[in-house]
Amino acid sequence: MLSLFRAGWLVLSASIVHASLQIVPGATLTATNTGTHMQAHGAGVIVENGVYYIIGEDHTNGSAFQNINCYSSTDLVSWTYVGALLSQTTTAGDLGPNRVVERPKVIYNSSTKKYVLWMHIDDSSYAEAKVGVATGDTVCGKYSYLGSWQPLGYQSRDIGLFQDDDGSAYLLTEDRVNGLRIDSLTADYLNVSSATALLADYEAPAIVKRNGYYFLFASHLTGWDANDNEYVYATNLSGPWSSWTTFATVGSDTYESQTNYILPVSSDLIMYMGDRWVSTDLAASTYVWLPLTFSGTTTVTIANEVNWIPNVATGGNWTTGPSETWPEGESATLTDGATVVSCSGCSGSEAAGYIGGPSGGTVTFSNVQSGASTKTTIRLKYENGDGTSRFANVSCNGVEQNIAFLPTTNGYTPGSSVVTCALTSGTANTIVITQTDGTYGPDIDRIMVPLS
Ligand SMILES: *[C@@H]1O[C@H](CO)[C@@H](O)[C@H](O)[C@H]1NC(C)=O
Ligand SMILES: *[C@@H]1O[C@H](CO)[C@@H](O)[C@H](O)[C@H]1NC(C)=O
Ligand SMILES: *[C@@H]1O[C@H](CO)[C@@H](O)[C@H](O)[C@H]1NC(C)=O
Ligand SMILES: *[C@@H]1O[C@H](CO)[C@@H](O)[C@H](O)[C@H]1NC(C)=O
């Protein structure tokens, strides 16, 4: 009896200690309930009762405004589509056909009990340069659109919002003529009341406050192309502000991303959130989320990570990715028409191809090793030479999920897609990748499975 009890206790403790859900910058991020790549670009995040809501642009059908989407997560890894705050109207107007509605950001006013959404409103040539505001009664419900204007009469393109500890809030707004502005919002957050600061002309602004310092992150103006983003800091939003400094490896173009938000998760984890835009196919833009490192009071850096673990559940910090096994697609069991294909960018120059299709080609990875019984993130390395996403059913020990695989024609090859899997300790794990709807899934180079 005692030994049985002890065995049970060990399994339980292993699943707590070894939880290794990962953020994988640049991967296809399939929402749990849509089977498609998350559409929340240029986003902001708002946290409520331990739930993170990401609110961003839907680019399913191109660059013009479609929806402002909201997805929720409790771990920052698995995201579930909740709804659209605003959707394209059939009639002409700010939210009508062929409009620009970008960089949505939401803050909550506890007195008015309204969620207040700010965004960049424009025509397709970016000539109007206005902000728009909408309000909602629930964080991801339908919002009422109030209108658009130029804040304090100045041009406004990329925007951000910052809500300070004392409840005061600020609009960050890129005014091409004069520079990057910080404007105070009115008490109800529905308009701007006065100018707080004017900095050099940067875009994609986001502020986070830490230990009494305001850190403002922003990018240079290079359109959809990434550049080396920079930050400034101050102890007062009015300034004086420090000089601009890079925070990612110089020349990496911020690991090929542009700031969209800075998310404070805990005192040990403040997360940089960037967009890796694919200008020719905005829907295929991916999310580059990385932990910021603070040294001293005012030095901020980010290192690139293939994968990392945000320890959200334990309210803690973050750790680098776990050690892994890398079973190869071409060495797995291929049935129903799946076959080994050559793949120049793949490990071993081969992959498992013809997955799905008319005969339902299937690749089965048996005896997959795990050091722990735990829910973890498996990276699927793949090729998809089409112009649009491919899809596959991924079964982890019998639990099936529909996973998306963005095109790899944009230079990131082989691509990464991620799946959350419940593995058992030992080698009794089976992962099956197939597609039964007649379409072809991706070619599977290999899968990267955490050992702990
Ligand atoms: C994209 O276009 C298709 C075809 O017109 C339409 O059915 C779908 O609703 C659109 N999706 C979005 C998000 O606008
Ligand atoms: C919300 O709006 C009210 C009323 O305008 C204002 O007094 C208050 O300071 C605002 N901020 C918060 C955090 O509630
Ligand atoms: C905000 O103020 C501007 C000008 O001061 C005005 O044109 C606009 O209608 C106001 N917006 C709202 C929602 O009150
Ligand atoms: C920030 O600076 C402004 C302008 O100089 C000043 O009015 C305000 O009191 C300062 N705020 C704090 C918290 O020191």
Ligand SMILES: *[C@@H]1O[C@H](CO)[C@@H](O)[C@H](O)[C@H]1NC(C)=O
């Ligand atoms: C995480 O937190 C622990 C305990 O506070 C600390 O020892 C460790 O250095 C932290 N790790 C990182 C990567 O910040």
Ligand SMILES: *[C@@H]1O[C@H](CO)[C@@H](O)[C@H](O)[C@H]1NC(C)=O
């Ligand atoms: C694939 O996914 C669909 C939808 O979730 C499901 O109905 C189907 O049974 C899954 N399995 C296979 C092998 O296609």
